[in-house]
Every structure is written in structure tokens, then in C-alpha cells.
Amino acid sequence: MSEFESAPASTPLLAVENLHKTFDMHALGDKRVVGLEDVSFAVERGEFLAVVGESGSGKSSLLKCLYRTYEPSSGRVLYAGPNGTVDLASCDDRTVIDLRTKAIGYTSQFLDEIPRVPAVDVVARPLHEGGMAVDAARERAEMLLSRLRLPEALWEAYPATFSGGERQRVNLAQAIAPKPRLLLLDEPTSALDPETRAAAIDLLREFLDDGTTIVGVFHNRDVVEAVADRVVVLEDARVREIGPVEAFDREVIA
Amino acid sequence: MSLLEGADLTKIYGDGCESCRARTGDSAGTNQCPVCGSVVACADVNLSVAEGEVLGIVGESGSGKSSLAETLALAADDGGEGESGSRIEGEIRYAGHEGNLLEVDYETRHRLRNGDISLVHQHVRDGLELDFSGGGNVAEKLLSAGWRNYEAVRERVRSLFEETEIPVGRMDDPTHTYSGGMQRRVQIARALANDPAVVVLDEPTTGLDVSVQARVLDTFRRVQREEGVAAIVVSHDLGVVRLLADRTLVMRHGRVVESGLTDRIMEDPHHEYTQTLINSVI
Ligand SMILES: [Zn+2]
Numbered sequence: 001m002s003e004f005e006s007a008p009a010s011t012p013l014l015a016v017e018n019l020h021k022t023f024d025m026h027a028l029g030d031k032r033v034v035g036l037e038d039v040s041f042a043v044e045r046g047e048f049l050a051v052v053g054e055s056g057s058g059k060s061s062l063l064k065c066l067y068r069t070y071e072p073s074s075g076r077v078l079y080a081g082p083n084g085t086v087d088l089a090s091c092d093d094r095t096v097i098d099l100r101t102k103a104i105g106y107t108s109q110f111l112d113e114i115p116r117v118p119a120v121d122v123v124a125r126p127l128h129e130g131g132m133a134v135d136a137a138r139e140r141a142e143m144l145l146s147r148l149r150l151p152e153a154l155w156e157a158y159p160a161t162f163s164g165g166e167r168q169r170v171n172l173a174q175a176i177a178p179k180p181r182l183l184l185l186d187e188p189t190s191a192l193d194p195e196t197r198a199a200a201i202d203l204l205r206e207f208l209d210d211g212t213t214i215v216g217v218f219h220n221r222d223v224v225e226a227v228a229d230r231v232v233v234l235e236d237a238r239v240r241e242i243g244p245v246e247a248f249d250r251e252v253i254a
Numbered sequence: 255m256s257l258l259e260g261a262d263l264t265k266i267y268g269d270g271c272e273s274c275r276a277r278t279g280d281s282a283g284t285n286q287c288p289v290c291g292s293v294v295a296c297a298d299v300n301l302s303v304a305e306g307e308v309l310g311i312v313g314e315s316g317s318g319k320s321s322l323a324e325t326l327a328l329a330a331d332d333g334g335e336g337e338s339g340s341r342i343e344g345e346i347r348y349a350g351h352e353g354n355l356l357e358v359d360y361e362t363r364h365r366l367r368n369g370d371i372s373l374v375h376q377h378v379r380d381g382l383e384l385d386f387s388g389g390g391n392v393a394e395k396l397l398s399a400g401w402r403n404y405e406a407v408r409e410r411v412r413s414l415f416e417e418t419e420i421p422v423g424r425m426d427d428p429t430h431t432y433s434g435g436m437q438r439r440v441q442i443a444r445a446l447a448n449d450p451a452v453v454v455l456d457e458p459t460t461g462l463d464v465s466v467q468a469r470v471l472d473t474f475r476r477v478q479r480e481e482g483v484a485a486i487v488v489s490h491d492l493g494v495v496r497l498l499a500d501r502t503l504v505m506r507h508g509r510v511v512e513s514g515l516t517d518r519i520m521e522d523p524h525h526e527y528t529q530t531l532i533n534s535v536i
Contacts, residue, residue, distance in 0.1 A: 026525075027526060027533060064521065064522075068515060068518060069522065070518070071514070071524075094304060097307075097501075116472045117472060125476075
């Protein structure tokens with residue numbers, strides 16, 4: 001396939017190059033909003049890169065561009081997959097769908113509404129659809145929900161009736177369950193209590209040890225300090241600086 | 255390779271003239287030709303559906319989405335010459351058949367509609383015989399595909415009822431005694447009866463209460479994924495398309511104005527019309 005180029009093993013898992021995103025709001029007199037401007041950085045395999053910055057600095061836009069929920073206006077997002085490198089900014093929609101199914105997970109603080117699907121099935125179904133046996137999928141879903149401290153009484157209930165924190169646990173469990181190679185997390189712990197946040201951190205650490213690469217926005221600095229390797233700071237849609245987590249003042253990553 | 259592809263699909267009601275295409279569509283703001291009065295229901299539509307994929311087609315009434323759905327489902331009974339003076343141009347290619355599906359003979363079209371490509375009609379009355387039993391409506395589809403063994407037919411109908419969550423005990427009751435949601439499930443069971451490769455759903459929530467809509471859509475979503483059947487879902491309701499479709503086309507005045515990943519269309523709409531459509535829902 002033309003969109004694949006072979007990549008040496010030393011290349012980063014993700015290389016973002018000169019990424020731009022503008023929104024043209026035709027209904028608002030063609031007002032142009034800049035979401036990202038000339039953003040470049042790389043993410044190594046097994047690394048956890050935290051994206052920080054004030055609200056409106058472009059953090060969510062960045063993650064959505066990486067997942068192609070937003071279509072980048074220009075620039076490249078080179079993902080080094082097992083079958084070669086794919087430019088997520090320009091590859092065709094079916095390639096994106098395929099990668100989302102097999103390799104790239106995403107979760108935001110908002111849970112997609114799936115009517116009348118019990119919490120455990122929200123997590124287990126994609127696993128089953130991905131080829132896992134029904135029982136094994138269910139077992140894994142229950143394990144993750146239990147690790148994320150969702151009360152067992154809620155496993156068979158519909159997330160539409162849950163509190164924000166409960167929904168977020170289902171959301172996070174669903175995103176991480178297939179063990180994606182790349183996880184994009186947009187404030188997945190914002191509504192969690194401290195104990196559950198700690199449980200989520202433990203889980204993410206295990207995933208990192210297993211080789212998952214994570215790019216995440218967290219509004220709790222304890223999460224960033226506990227698991228991030230490096231930090232990229234966004235300001236006014238641009239990268240202000242990027243470096244190891246130790247190099248930053250606590251105020252920056254809060 | 256795609257399972258089903260439409261190329262330059264065009265459907266015109268009326269005699270048509272040289273100006274029809276240029277004087278209709280999104281930029282013209284109408285689907286009716288001001289020169290000859292013909293209605294260009296859809297024009298120059300290109301689309302494709304892969305195996306197991308769900309394609310959404312969204313638009314308001316008059317956008318041409320239902321004409322397109324009928325065309326793709328081979329629902330026009332006389333092929334190239336559509337009903338009431340309409341004309342269909344373009345090509346429909348299907349992995350299970352050589353050549354343009356718009357040019358096949360009556361028998362082939364009948365066979366494809368019974369086995370490969372099935373349509374769930376927007377209006378229950380167009381899809382079901384309400385005086386027949388629910389089971390009979392599903393069995394009829396099996397019989398027209400050549401099933402003859404009574405027990406085998408009954409067993410298949412029973413399992414389709416279970417799959418689509420219709421109480422098996424109601425199998426022999428007349429369909430008009432079913433609730434709206436159950437009637438819609440019978441349509442879905444009927445559409446799935448002969449293990450089609452593609453199901454076309456035209457406005458699957460028409461006439462259903464909101465709570466019933468969600469349950470029917472969820473059933474379809476589950477069965478569609480379990481069976482790995484491809485689907486084309488046509489709806490004016492962005493919520494329906496958002497729930498079911500991997501990719502989406504947005505239609506207006508008979509033209510596709512935008513297409514892409516469903517979440518991209520919803521969160522980063524590019525076309526002015528799509529932006530208006532989405533802002534009016536949020
Ligand atoms: Zn004309």
C-alpha cells in the first residue's frame with residue numbers, strides 16, 4: 001500500500017511534524033480559529049508524554065488531531081506501525097478506522113452514550129469483536145472495572161445512569177482494555193476520587209511497562225508527576241517547551 | 255476492495271435537460287431544475303462500503319438520501335427506468351456480482367435483493383404485511399429464497415426473533431398487534447433472514463418513541479457487529495448516524511457536500527451546511 005513506508009526500529013512511535021489546525025466557522029461569518037500552530041514533537045516507544053497548558057492552549061485539539069477526530073490542516077503525524085509508517089494526518093479514513101480498532105485508543109472525559117449497554121459489555125464487546133472469546137473478554141472487562149474500583153453492583157447497569165466519576169471509570173477501562181500500542185488520554189481522571197485516581201495510575205504504569213505508549217492530558221499534577229516521562233507545554237496553540245518531567249516547576253504541570 | 259460501490263449515481267424525476275445538473279444542487283440551493291422542472295433527486299454521488307462497515311448518509315428531507323438508499327438497495331423495480339418517470343444513471347458495483355447492478359435483469363435483481371442486499375423500509379407498511387403474523391413476514395423472505403422445509407423455516411425464524419429480541423411467543427400473532435418497536439425488529443429480522451452482505455436502513459427510527467429508538471438501534475448495532483454485515487444507514491437524525499456509522503456522507507439538494515469519519519464530521523465539520531446542521535443539534 002502506498003501510504004505505508006517501512007520504518008527502522010529506532011524511529012519514534014509517533015513523530016508530529018509542523019502540525020497546523022485551523023477551523024473555518026462558516027456560520028459565524030467565516031471566522032477563523034487557530035487550534036494548533038506549527039506543533040512538532042516526537043514520542044518514543046513506551047514513553048508517557050504529558051501534554052500540559054492552560055485551557056484553550058490546544059491540548060484537546062492536539063489529541064483529537066492525533067486521533068483524526070479533527071482533520072489536521074497541514075503537517076504530518078507519522079505513526080510507526082508494525083507494517084510500516086502511516087501519516088495519520090493524511091491517510092484514508094479506512095486506515096484510521098483500522099488503526100483505531102487494532103492499535104490506537106482514545107478517551108476523553110466525556111463518555112460516548114451507548115444506550116442500554118451494561119457497563120461490563122461496554123468494555124467487553126470491543127474485545128469480543130476484536131476476536132477475544134466471550135468469556136475471556138468479560139473476565140478482562142470485570143478485572144479492569146474492579147481495578148478501577150467500579151462497584152460490582154454497577155457492572156450490569158447502564159452507564160447512562162452513572163455519576164461522572166463512575167462513567168469515567170467505564171470510559172477508561174474501555175479505552176485501555178484492548179491494550180493499544182498508543183493510548184491518547186484527554187483528562188480521563190478528572191472526575192475520579194483520589195483512591196481511584198491512584199488505582200488508575202497503577203494501571204497506566206503496568207501498561208507502560210508492557211510497552212504501551214501514552215500521550216495524555218491530565219489536570220492533576222500528581223498523575224503527571226507519578227507517570228509522565230516528558231512534558232510538552234502548549235501555549236496559544238504552539239509548543240512553548242518540551243523536556244523531562246523533572247525539569248519543570250510544579251506550577252507548570254499543574 | 256469494497257463490498258459495494260456507487261459511482262456517479264444520479265436519479266432524475268422528469269424528462270431532464272442539459273441544464274439540470276448545473277442548475278441544481280448545493281450551490282444552486284434547489285434540487286429542481288428551473289429550466290425543465292425535473293427533480294434531480296441525487297447527482298454524481300460516489301460512495302463505497304467495505305465488508306462489515308457501516309456508512310451513514312445524513313441530510314434533511316429532499317436531500318436525496320432516501321432516493322439514494324432505494325437505488326443502492328435495487329428497490330426500483332424496473333432497473334434503469336425508475337418508478338413514475340424517473341431515470342437512474344451511474345454504476346453500482348458489488349463484490350458478489352460482475353458488472354453494473356443497475357443493468358441486471360429482473361431475475362438477478364430479485365435474487366440479489368433476496369440474498370445479498372436487503373432494505374429496511376422507512377415505513378413499516380412498505381416492508382411488512384401487517385395482517386400476516388410476525389413470523390410469517392420473516393418466513394416469507396426465506397421462502398422466496400428457496401427454503402422449503404417447514405421445520406427448518408420455523409427454527410430459523412425463531413432464532414432470528416431471539417437475535418433481534420422479539421418475544422418468540424408472539425411469532426404467530428398478526429404483526430399489526432405488535433408495538434412499533436417490535437414491528438421495526440421484525441423488519442430487521444426479515445432483512446437479516448438470508449444472511450445478506452449489506453443491509454440498507456432507511457430512517458430506522460421513523461415513528462418510534464425516543465426510548466424505543468435507542469433500544470432498536472442498540473439491537474441493530476449488536477447484531478450488525480456480531481454478524482459482520484455491512485450497512486448503509488440513512489437518517490435525518492445525526493444521533494442515529496453517530497451511534498451506528500463508521501463513516502458518514504452529508505447530503506443536501508441531491509449532492510454529497512461532505513464525507514468523512516463520523517466523529518470527524520460531528521466534531522470538525524468543514525462544510526457550511528454541516529456546521530449549521532451540527533450547531534442546530536448541540
Ligand atoms: Zn432540466
